[in-house]
Amino acid sequence: MTHIPxxxxxxxISDSHILPNPGETLLGIDTDHYFRAVLEQAFASxxxxxxxxxxxxxxxHPGRSNYQHILNTLEAYKTPCVCLPGNHDDYELMQEILNTELVNCRKQVFLGDWQIVSLNSQVPGTPDGYLSNQELTFLEQCLDAHPDRYALIAMHHHCLSVNSxxxxxxxxxxxxxxxxxxxxHPNVKAVTFGHIHQAIELDAxxxxxxxxxxxxxxFQPASTQLVVADTPPGYRLIQLSADGRLESEVHHLPEPLTGLKTDAQGY
Structure with a gap:
């Protein structure tokens, strides 16, 4: 997708699963290596x-070292970044460390004729997704206050079945x-999420x-149990137009994963 001025x-980007110490691996792979490779490819293209x-x-395994490393990596690109919590994250620690002008946990961002509203779907201590009354009220307040802006809603957990x-x-x-x-609120045009470790577009x-x-x-799509696929890491590009139209596409790294343990029972 070519950038249009x-x-x-x-x-x-989503689900980087950065580990506390350099060189550590998860399911046999260096998650930080691929996190940095994804950013490099995205910004190069x-x-x-x-x-x-x-x-x-x-x-x-959230800690100060993980989040500080993530912060340092992202700030090098000199681009505003909003971070949402996932089920593996420590949201309080995220908000403390990812708290700079460029990289932070802001829940509402205005871009031109659009607002991006970020929701916390985390249920601490579990992998489950849920939107508290506070989150739902916040969303409705954002939409009610800005009916003249189109809206993109972001969260970690998926809000529709992915047939897995x-x-x-x-x-x-x-x-x-x-x-x-x-x-x-007809000004809402799209919802986007992570968690599922796969690219998908659903009927909503x-x-x-x-x-x-x-x-x-x-993760292997449409699987009855956890199956790790050998699909390379990727990212999603989203373009927003002033008339409310959106376009999106997914890109993957050209290189295969190195060292992936596809027979892993958990992560």
């Missing part, structure tokens, strides 16, 4: 972005409440629903 350009949208599971029974046990439990709000009626690949390993 009059469109806003967003880079969505697109040249510039108006926003990086990081949709959760930044760290595998094991993964769908972790989707947002009260997704119907989310779509009830969306149904009252009047809005588009996108899942983003992971910057490390991917």
């Amino acid at each position: 009059d469109r806003l350009s967003i880079l969505q 697109e040249h510039r972005f108006d926003l990086i949208l990081f949709t959760g599971d930044l760290a595998q 029974p094991w993964m769908d046990t972790m989707m947002i439990e009260n997704a119907q409440a989310l779509f009830a709000i969306i149904g009252k 009626g009047s809005v588009r629903a996108w899942g983003s690949p992971s910057t490390c390993f991917q």
Whole structure:
């Protein structure tokens, strides 16, 4: 997707699972190596972005070292970045460390004729997804306050079935409440999420629903249990037009994963 000057350009990355110490591996791969490789390819091809949208599971075992390394890596690109918590993240620590002018955990961002609203779908201590009343109220307030702006909603967990029974046990439990709000606001044009470690576009009626690949390993689509695929890491590009149109496509690294343990029972 070629960058068009009059469109806003967003880079969505997700599920980097950065480990505490350099050289550590997860399922046999160096997650930091591929995190950096994804960023390098995205910026080399697109040249510039108006926003990086990081949709959760930044760290595998969250700690100060992980988040500080992520912060340093992202700030080098001199591009605004919004970070959402995933089920593996420590949201309080994220908000403390990822708290600079460029890289932060802001929940509402204005870009031209658009607003990007980020929701916390984390249920601490579990892999499950849920949107609290506080999150739903925040979303509705954002949409009510800015009916003149188109909206893109971002979260970590998926809000629609991806036809993977094991993964769908972790989707947002009260997704119907989310779509009830969306149904009252025609300015909402799309929802985008991470967590599923695969690229997908789902039927969500009047809005588009996108899942983003992971910057490390991917999950086999439509699988009844956890199966790690050998699909290379990837990222999603999203372009927003002033008339409310969106375009999106997914790109993957050309190189295969090195050292991936596809027979892993968990991660």
